[in-house]
Amino acid sequence: MRVSSSFDRRFFLKSTGLALLGLGFAPGFLARAVAQTTRRRRTLVLVFLRGGADGLSFVPPVGDGAYYAARPTLALARPSVDGGALRLDDTFGLHPALAPLLPLWQDGTLAVVQAAGLRGATRSHFDAQDFCETGTPGLKTTTDGWLNRSLQQLPEIGASAFRALALQGTLPRSLQGAAPAVAVDGLSSFHLTGKGGLDTFEALYAGAVDQALRTTGQEAFEALRATAAADLASRPPDNGAVYGKTPLARHLQDTARLVRAGVGLEVVATEMGGWDTHVGEGGAIGQLAARLRELAEALSAFARDLGPRLADVTMVVMTEFGRTVRENGNRGTDHGTASVMLALGGGVRGGRVYGGWRGLDGPGLFENRDLAIAVDVRSVLSEALQASLAPPDLSSVFPGFSGPRVGLFS
Amino acid sequence: MPRPYALLLLCLACASAPAPSAASATPPVHLPPSSWTQEKQAVHVLNRLAYGPSPASLAEVQATGVEAWIWSQLHPDTLEDAAVLAKLSNFRSLQMSTAERLSAYQPEAKLAKERGVDLTDPEARAKLLEEMPIARQMGAELVAAKLIRATESRRQLQEVLLDFWFNHFNVAAQKGAVRWMLAPYETEALRPHLFGSFRALLGAVAHHPAMLFYLDNWMSTRDGFDLAALRRSGVPVPKQLAEVGKLGLNENYARELLELHTLGVDGGYTQADVREVARCFTGWGIDRPRQVGTFAFHPLAHDPGEKHVLGVTVPAGGGMGDGERILDLLAAHPSTARFLARKLAQKFVADEPPPALVERLARTYLQTHGDLSSVYLALFQSPEFWSEQAFDGKTKTPLEFAVSAVRALGGSTYGDAPLVKAVDAMGEPLYRAQPPTGWPEVATPWVNAGALVTRINFALALTAGRIPGTQVLLPPPGAGSGPGAQVDTLARTVLHAPLSETTRATLLRAVGQGDNDVMPDGERRPVDSAKVAGLLLGSPEFQKQ
Numbered sequence: 001m002r003v004s005s006s007f008d009r010r011f012f013l014k015s016t017g018l019a020l021l022g023l024g025f026a027p028g029f030l031a032r033a034v035a036q037t038t039r040r041r042r043t044l045v046l047v048f049l050r051g052g053a054d055g056l057s058f059v060p061p062v063g064d065g066a067y068y069a070a071r072p073t074l075a076l077a078r079p080s081v082d083g084g085a086l087r088l089d090d091t092f093g094l095h096p097a098l099a100p101l102l103p104l105w106q107d108g109t110l111a112v113v114q115a116a117g118l119r120g121a122t123r124s125h126f127d128a129q130d131f132c133e134t135g136t137p138g139l140k141t142t143t144d145g146w147l148n149r150s151l152q153q154l155p156e157i158g159a160s161a162f163r164a165l166a167l168q169g170t171l172p173r174s175l176q177g178a179a180p181a182v183a184v185d186g187l188s189s190f191h192l193t194g195k196g197g198l199d200t201f202e203a204l205y206a207g208a209v210d211q212a213l214r215t216t217g218q219e220a221f222e223a224l225r226a227t228a229a230a231d232l233a234s235r236p237p238d239n240g241a242v243y244g245k246t247p248l249a250r251h252l253q254d255t256a257r258l259v260r261a262g263v264g265l266e267v268v269a270t271e272m273g274g275w276d277t278h279v280g281e282g283g284a285i286g287q288l289a290a291r292l293r294e295l296a297e298a299l300s301a302f303a304r305d306l307g308p309r310l311a312d313v314t315m316v317v318m319t320e321f322g323r324t325v326r327e328n329g330n331r332g333t334d335h336g337t338a339s340v341m342l343a344l345g346g347g348v349r350g351g352r353v354y355g356g357w358r359g360l361d362g363p364g365l366f367e368n369r370d371l372a373i374a375v376d377v378r379s380v381l382s383e384a385l386q387a388s389l390a391p392p393d394l395s396s397v398f399p400g401f402s403g404p405r406v407g408l409f410s
Numbered sequence: 411m412p413r414p415y416a417l418l419l420l421c422l423a424c425a426s427a428p429a430p431s432a433a434s435a436t437p438p439v440h441l442p443p444s445s446w447t448q449e450k451q452a453v454h455v456l457n458r459l460a461y462g463p464s465p466a467s468l469a470e471v472q473a474t475g476v477e478a479w480i481w482s483q484l485h486p487d488t489l490e491d492a493a494v495l496a497k498l499s500n501f502r503s504l505q506m507s508t509a510e511r512l513s514a515y516q517p518e519a520k521l522a523k524e525r526g527v528d529l530t531d532p533e534a535r536a537k538l539l540e541e542m543p544i545a546r547q548m549g550a551e552l553v554a555a556k557l558i559r560a561t562e563s564r565r566q567l568q569e570v571l572l573d574f575w576f577n578h579f580n581v582a583a584q585k586g587a588v589r590w591m592l593a594p595y596e597t598e599a600l601r602p603h604l605f606g607s608f609r610a611l612l613g614a615v616a617h618h619p620a621m622l623f624y625l626d627n628w629m630s631t632r633d634g635f636d637l638a639a640l641r642r643s644g645v646p647v648p649k650q651l652a653e654v655g656k657l658g659l660n661e662n663y664a665r666e667l668l669e670l671h672t673l674g675v676d677g678g679y680t681q682a683d684v685r686e687v688a689r690c691f692t693g694w695g696i697d698r699p700r701q702v703g704t705f706a707f708h709p710l711a712h713d714p715g716e717k718h719v720l721g722v723t724v725p726a727g728g729g730m731g732d733g734e735r736i737l738d739l740l741a742a743h744p745s746t747a748r749f750l751a752r753k754l755a756q757k758f759v760a761d762e763p764p765p766a767l768v769e770r771l772a773r774t775y776l777q778t779h780g781d782l783s784s785v786y787l788a789l790f791q792s793p794e795f796w797s798e799q800a801f802d803g804k805t806k807t808p809l810e811f812a813v814s815a816v817r818a819l820g821g822s823t824y825g826d827a828p829l830v831k832a833v834d835a836m837g838e839p840l841y842r843a844q845p846p847t848g849w850p851e852v853a854t855p856w857v858n859a860g861a862l863v864t865r866i867n868f869a870l871a872l873t874a875g876r877i878p879g880t881q882v883l884l885p886p887p888g889a890g891s892g893p894g895a896q897v898d899t900l901a902r903t904v905l906h907a908p909l910s911e912t913t914r915a916t917l918l919r920a921v922g923q924g925d926n927d928v929m930p931d932g933e934r935r936p937v938d939s940a941k942v943a944g945l946l947l948g949s950p951e952f953q954k955q
Contacts, residue, residue, distance in 0.1 A: 200919070207912055209950070
């Protein structure tokens with residue numbers, strides 16, 4: 001199966017000429033042929049915050065006095081105070097370092113889910129990240145990821161070398177599995193050094209005995225050609241967007257390049273570290289504030305760069321768990337349970353905080369230490385999938401899960 | 411008999427045992443009949459028991475014979491390795507205990523704060539790094555030593571096994587105090603037991619602060635343990651307990667002990683067993699992990715009650731013996747035998763090892779009470795190990811690929827940053843596998859587009875001399891006969907097999923042996939041997955072993 005479909009894919013690429021499409025002068029009949037085979041799907045972009053981001057500083061419940069009692073040194077001041085949280089509604093504020101996201105909230109393309117988590121998961125980073133990515137909390141034997149299982153259900157339309165892409169060093173668990181996926185740390189480093197190597201290595205790998213190497217070689221060289229042909233790595237941002245120098249900004253800039261180049265990108269996974277704030281977490285300024293600013297600036301540049309094409313993207317920001325409600329003895333927080341998720345882009349019913357608020361002294365508190373889960377992470381991911389890839393069978397993407405609808409997307 | 415005498419007798423027994431030697435006429439290794447050439451056999455054992463063939467090691471195996479070579483690898487102390495030991499003698503941090511390392515090597519952030527250095531100022535930072543021994547140097551020495559040994563040590567199987575068991579009992583440098591404990595973890599817990607009994611290896615790991623810290627057992631206490639309350643009620647609290655701030659049971663180590671170290675995830679234990687095992691190990695801790703860093707058992711933190719593990723009753727009041735009891739039970743368990751047999755067969759034979767081989771190895775394990783050398787020998791003598799499917803049947807991990815590339819061209823390394831960064835970029839930052847599973851042994855996670863391009867670029871950089879601190883030997887340009895013969899010779903050196911006609915033509919085309927490369931007088935441009943070698947190391951064939 002794989003061999004013949006790869007052959008078709010190569011044939012399609014070579015005969016129709018991705019380079020032509022990239023340069024924007026595909027003959028009309030070809031463009032129509034492509035349009036007929038390509039049902040337009042939104043690109044799903046997943047940003048994973050590794051380390052357990054503190055949802056209570058991210059989107060602080062500034063309307064709840066118990067929040068201030070639990071966090072004497074870390075709590076963000078109320079919106080009325082200078083340097084305080086930015087007002088979202090009567091209960092919630094946004095961390096002031098997230099100010100670049102406020103316009104997206106106001107124009108309704110950004111939604112917040114407060115208190116999202118995976119039931120029956122764990123406070124271990126390893127396990128919690130794994131469970132978020134396999135989509136099967138508590139089950140360690142799952143070998144493929146939820147994104148890959150979604151792709152497995154969908155026919156490969158568009159014949160793209162960049163159908164499923166991890167913009168990070170290795171393929172994350174969520175993208176591992178039977179469906180082809182490419183991992184590169186960035187378009188600018190994704191090239192062969194020296195001259196003329198591409199043809200030679202392509203010929204060498206086309207003859208590889210090992211099927212995985214042959215297929216991966218093909219994927220890699222197609223992607224290399226696509227990158228080079230459309231000169232993807234050096235396309236400047238649109239709309240005056242300015243990206244920072246951080247890895248996340250770099251990866252989102254590459255994502256925007258690929259979305260705009262129309263190379264058939266369906267899924268992107270990327271990540272950002274530095275969220276494990278056990279010590280000296282900080283308030284309106286400090287360690288966590290710096291991470292949040294980095295995140296907000298990258299997301300904001302991405303949205304600006306894409307402009308109206310942001311509607312072609314569904315982005316989800318998530319983390320493996322939240323942190324303890326009460327600050328610890330080191331002005332930090334320890335591993336907890338529920339945290340924040342963000343949804344951004346086309347179809348998002350934004351400008352709202354989903355999940356509700358149940359306080360910090362009753363059902364809102366889990367095991368007398370953590371924020372309790374109000375929304376299952378898989379509910380959000382399922383809805384994001386429906387709004388983007390629309391795999392026909394969600395029950396095999398998240399086996400055994402049938403959570404309530406959140407209604408994040410229209 | 412007084413103990414010292416017993417020890418002395420034991421040592422005498424060791425000394426008088428027939429010294430296993432690479433030169434012994436009939437080594438007790440018996441390979442199945444094989445139609446392979448001697449070179450193919452040598453290449454295969456060097457691919458699996460070593461980090462790939464180098465010209466010198468290939469000559470050595472062919473000179474001593476495959477059987478004798480395997481026997482010598484199983485007895486590494488019989489192999490002289492002075493050159494490598496001399497190269498490592500500069501690495502001061504490797505000889506230090508955890509306590510010495512803790513006092514000698516500070517985290518750079520802490521040093522910067524003490525001396526008022528702004529780390530965002532590149533110049534000030536460089537000056538600080540130059541003047542002070544910092545924790546990062548300790549890490550650099552550890553990684554460099556690993557790369558030097560993998561590339562140059564004659565005790566290749568020892569290094570392969572160290573990597574295997576480190577992965578099996580993984581700990582990660584980025585978790586808290588672990589990085590100060592890493593070199594001691596290798597020298598104290600792993601190296602002494604690579605060829606001995608699994609129970610001894612398991613025990614050494616269970617007692618080691620690196621593992622106790624990595625999987626949080628040092629903070630695991632009986633439920634209801636309250637240090638402050640003990641203090642208030644006048645119970646003398648030993649200072650070793652001072653850093654145990656958390657109260658209550660932590661299941662992290664217990665779970666991984668069952669799932670990853672012994673029985674395997676399908677080994678037949680329940681969540682209740684995990685909890686009971688965790689209770690048995692309460693109090694197995696560390697004496698002040700950031701100052702002393704040695705094993706300490708805290709009786710006050712131990713749960714003294716009766717426990718039930720896998721249907722066995724551990725009576726109340728066993729103290730530290732509870733944990734030892736559990737390790738005995740697990741090491742002798744048939745699930746452990748099967749789990750370890752499968753992992754070893756996966757490492758040395760195939761990603762999906764033949765079930766019959768796994769069963770046989772598991773039997774050997776049980777019959778020898780977990781003697782690892784007996785299991786290795788059974789593995790290396792098995793027909794499955796010598797089967798046609800096994801030859802070149804595994805994909806190299808990034809470490810194996812990088813080291814085998816240097817070895818293939820008779821190279822050497824100081825383990826400097828460029829080589830370290832290359833392995834890092836290919837996806838295997840050494841000593842930094844975050845999950846307790848360690849780095850994967852099978853091909854799938856390593857074979858992806860970005861990683862492949864990174865491998866190819868590394869191959870080209872290595873042969874072009876662009877990996878400072880790591881050198882390879884190339885034949886002088888244009889040496890000897892015509893371009894075809896030169897490509898063939900390099901291919902034999904790197905791949906140990908003749909090239910297919912298409913591959914050969916591809917390579918010749920790539921080094922531009924066209925009309926423009928022939929002068930009117932018939933003189934040919936010399937073949938760019940660095941480029942040919944780079945293409946060969948980047949080829950799909952060289953990704954396999």
